[in-house]
Amino acid sequence: MITYPGSQDDRDALWALGALDAEPVPVWHDESELPDLDAVVLPGGFSYGDYLRCGAIARFSRATAAVRRFATAGGLVLGICNGFQILCEAGLLPGALLRNESLRFVCRDVRLTVGRDDLPFTARYASGQQIVLPVKHGDGRYLPPPNLDPAQVALRYVDNPNGSVDEIAGVCNEAGTVMGLMPHPEHAVDPLLGSDDGALLLASLVDAARERVLAAT
Amino acid sequence: MRATVLVRPKAGILDPQGEAVGSALGHLGFDVQDARIGKVIDLELEAADAATAKAEVERMCERLLANPLIESYEVEIVG
Numbered sequence: 614m615i616t617y618p619g620s621q622d623d624r625d626a627l628w629a630l631g632a633l634d635a636e637p638v639p640v641w642h643d644e645s646e647l648p649d650l651d652a653v654v655l656p657g658g659f660s661y662g663d664y665l666r667c668g669a670i671a672r673f674s675r676a677t678a679a680v681r682r683f684a685t686a687g688g689l690v691l692g693i694c695n696g697f698q699i700l701c702e703a704g705l706l707p708g709a710l711l712r713n714e715s716l717r718f719v720c721r722d723v724r725l726t727v728g729r730d731d732l733p734f735t736a737r738y739a740s741g742q743q744i745v746l747p748v749k750h751g752d753g754r755y756l757p758p759p760n761l762d763p764a765q766v767a768l769r770y771v772d773n774p775n776g777s778v779d780e781i782a783g784v785c786n787e788a789g790t791v792m793g794l795m796p797h798p799e800h801a802v803d804p805l806l807g808s809d810d811g812a813l814l815l816a817s818l819v820d821a822a823r824e825r826v827l828a829a830t
Numbered sequence: 831m832r833a834t835v836l837v838r839p840k841a842g843i844l845d846p847q848g849e850a851v852g853s854a855l856g857h858l859g860f861d862v863q864d865a866r867i868g869k870v871i872d873l874e875l876e877a878a879d880a881a882t883a884k885a886e887v888e889r890m891c892e893r894l895l896a897n898p899l900i901e902s903y904e905v906e907i908v909g
Contacts, residue, residue, distance in 0.1 A: 666897055673894070702897070709899045714846050756843070756900060776844070 615653065615676045615696075617642040617660035622693065626656050626799040626815075633802075633812065635819045645675040651822035652689040653680050655696025657749075657797060667710060667752045668698035677703060689733050689825070690791045691818055694750055697783075697793030706784055706793045707761055711754045714776025720749040722807060723796060724771035725782055732767055732785055733821030734792045737813040744810035746796035748774055753795040755781045762787065768794055831875055831883045832908040837896045838868035871895055880907040 614630070614637050616623045623639065630637040638648055642660075647653070661670035671677055677699065684690045684705050692700040700706040713719060722745050727738040738744065755777040761784070768783035775795070783794030798811030839845045845866050852865030873890075877883035887905045896903040 665894070669894065669897070709897055711843070711900060712846060714844065716846050716850060754844075758899060776846075 614638065615640050615642060615655050615680065617658070617671050617674060617676075617699075619660045619662055620656050620658035620695070622657035622695075622797065622799060625797075626654055626693065629799040629802040629812065629815055630654070630819065633816050633819050635815075635822070640676055642671070642674045642676045645679060647676070647679045647683055650683070650688075651826055652691070652818055653683055654818075655680070655690070655692040655699055656799075657694030657696060660695055660699065663695075663752070666702065667695060668700075668702035671695075671699045672702040681705065684786075684791050687788070687790055689818060689822055691734055692791075692793035693797055693799065694748075694753075694795055697795055698752065700791060700793045705791050706786055707765065708755055708757045708781075708784065710752050710795070711756055712752050713750070713754055713774075718749070718751040719753070719774045720747070721774070722747050723774050723782075725796060726769045726771060728766045728769060729764070729785075729789075732789050732792060732817075734785070734814055734817050735767055736817040736820060738817070743771065744813075745808040746798055746801045746811050747807070748796045750775070750795055753777065755784070755795070757781060757784070767792055768796070831877050831880070833873045833875060833883055833887045834906045834908055835871040835873065835887060835891060835895055836868060836904040836906070837871065837891075837901050838903070839866055840900055840902050843900050868901070880909070883907050 627637045698710045727742045730740040753775040769780040770782045773780045785792040798814040801808040801811030848866040855862040891903040
């Protein structure tokens with residue numbers, strides 16, 4: 614879990630991953646080397662105050678350079694909200710996230726359709742399944758590059774909250790090892806929170822990381 | 831040397847902020863067909879001459895100041 618100055622959902626994500634029997638490790642943004650990790654999560658928040666563009670400054674932090682090396686070597690990387698914006702700015706995911714079409718910050722539960730269930734992040738879902746996760750962002754309007762392969766769309770909004778092109782809520786890289794999404798799975802890990810659908814996404818990642826470790830031993 | 835960078839949303843990119851401002855200007859009675867909102871970045875830098883400064887600032891635009899997918903930029907060397 615990388616924490617940038619201005620990250621705010623790192624603690625929820627650390628807690629959620631811990632509750633799923635993962636061993637989450639916080640990493641401060643100026644660390645130039647990652648500890649021995651099996652997956653990386655970039656949390657939500659407002660890294661570096663969202664100055665210039667969301668994620669534009671975080672892209673150049675030391676930890677992000679280490680995440681880039683980790684991702685390029687095939688490591689599993691999940692970016693949530695601001696983490697998604699950082700991955701797009703860093704070029705690890707295609708596209709860009711722009712100001713919501715409504716110009717309003719949206720903070721509510723949204724329904725989503727799972728596009729793929731064969732990713733390390735979605736294996737516990739079924740393709741076509743509808744899930745509920747909260748969103749809370751001002752800059753979540755996803756603009757894909759002209760050549761985006763539709764197979765890279767992992768999640769779509771049922772009721773588009775921000776004007777994203779083609780209702781896209783989450784995308785992955787071509788290899789399916791890096792994924793970003795605007796909704797917050799870490800805020801939906803217990804029915805008390807309104808939904809526990811997010812736990813399945815994080816649990817999928819934990820499963821995939823664990824399988825990789827077992828396969829390597 | 832001083833440089834001014836103009837960053838604009840690319841043509842075809844929806845700019846809801848520009849639309850809101852354009853519509854507000856319309857409410858004020860101004861006859862505005864279109865409004866687009868970008869940003870201005872003023873820089874001071876050391877460079878041997880204006881051409882070198884411009885090339886340097888263009889590299890800054892490519893790497894950080896603009897996102898080429900959604901924004902275009904113009905560099906002006908003020909002197």
